[in-house]
Amino acid sequence: MSTFPEEFEQAPGLRYLNHAAVAPWPKRASEAVSRFARENVWLGARDYPEWMLMEQRLRERLQRLINAPSTDDIALVKNTSEALSFVAFGLDWQSGDQIVISNEEFPSNRIVWEALASQGVEVVQADLKGDDPEAALLAACGPRTRLMSISSVQFASGLRMDLVRLGQGCRERGVLFCVDAIQQIGALPFDAQACQCDFAMADGHKWMLGPEGLGMFYCRAEVRPQLKLSEYGWHMLEHMGDYNRTTWEPAQSARRFECGSPNMLGAAALEASLSLLEEVGMEQVAAAIAERVRWLHDGLGAIPGVRLHSPQDPARRAGIVSFSIDGVDNAEVHRQLKENQVVCIPRGMGVRFSPHFYTERRVIDETLAIVREIAER
Structure with a gap:
């Protein structure tokens, strides 16, 4: 190879x-950013429709990269933490609800859930040190468990989780399944449909070889209506671009999580980097x-x-x-x-x-x- x-x-x-x-x-990402910068200097936003086509190519590459059913399931976000926060503060929690995580999580996948303590939500940490970490996570799920959130690969040890088994276990228990996939996407194949996750998120600046400040948020279509929105703006509307319209509604797609102007510079770099991963396979x-x-x-x-x-x-x-x-x-x-x-x-x-x-x-x-x-x- x-x-x-x-x-x-x-x-x-x-x-x-x-x-x-x-x-x-990779060099092609640097060249993409240089082209974008030169274009801004000489032409400004004259060719903005071409930028939108580039951003759409990025969504399509991300869809293929994680085997999402549709580009409608992909939101472009600032980072993993933002996407996790959309889930944590979008769900309608009840006092006594539980969230299962592991005892090895990166702070982003711990703090966001602990921040729900004021709503009476309890975080349960499963110990991954045994021979069967998936069994430990599923055993920690009880009648009050609403959601499991796990890193697909643990940031310190590098332990890789069996996401298909966890996803099936969550389905059987009626538990929402959230995957912090930042240490997997771009390094290993990731299949959102096979693992039956409801939510998955990752930054572009690690294994995807892209810039900081741009990541992806996968949200399964069936659960999108469950997430209350906390950010509003022109870009997240169903009729985006119709500036004279006085009535509005959030986009049906995951674009509903993108409130304002997109990070086109970051998109140019990440789209180029993902083209390399696709070429390699x-x-x-x-x-x-x-x-x-x-x-x-x-x-x-x-x-x-x-x-x-x-x-x-x-x-x-x-x-x-x-x-x-x-x-x-x-x-x-x-x-x-x-x-x-x-x-x-x-x-x-x-x-x-x-x-x-x-x-x-x-x-x-x-x-x-x-x-x-x-x-x-």
Whole structure:
């Protein structure tokens, strides 16, 4: 499989293993932004209809990327947290309702639910440390459970969840199913219909290789009317563009969550980045990431003093490898790696590496050599 080296022109000596945080753009995204900027300088918004066609292509790419039934199910949002907030503060909660999450969630998928405490809503955290994390999540669902919200891949450990099993379990229990898919979409295939999720959200700046400030919110058509709206404006109307109309109603589509002017600059970049993922193919992207994660996992496991905190089972892995070194503080490990131009980040119990499909074997081999040096000092 081609790794499209011409698309990634990184600084000499840079070893970039931080796609689970913020990813570098491919060259085509940079070129798309440059074209958009030049067009603004020379023509302003003369060709705004062309921008709208580009934004529609982005929606179509996102629809295909997550296998949504329709582009009508996709809203373009600022970030994952905004989409989670649309769900949390859109549902009509009753005092005593429960929400099930895990004990390993990124703050975005915890705080938003804890913020409902003033309405009498209780957050139940299931422990994922056992052999069957899905069973633990489903066992935490009781008669008062209204919703389960889970990260499809845990941000610190890289644990990958069985979304199909969780989705089926939620359906059987009459529980709404919300998926924070930021650590999966763009790295692994994601099928909104197969996992039967009601809501899914992800930023574009990680595995989708896009800019910060633009993400996607999938909302299943049957549950969209359940979400009360909290933001209103010209863009979220069913008859958007009819500025003389005095009566109005929210769009039937997920555009109802987009209150005002769109982020066209971000859309230009993300649409270009997703075109690359489509050219490669998500099955091929996932296979390439799995290979690179295996290289890291096996290489780190062979270094004395290194402890791995990511799943041993390849079926449980995504794009994240977490490790620590006995006797060396994680912050110090990270500092030394940074000094050697390894871009990574401390998360949870260890330091987190996250390669993408294009990451060269050389980058991983050189990084492993640096980790070995740190461990042997």
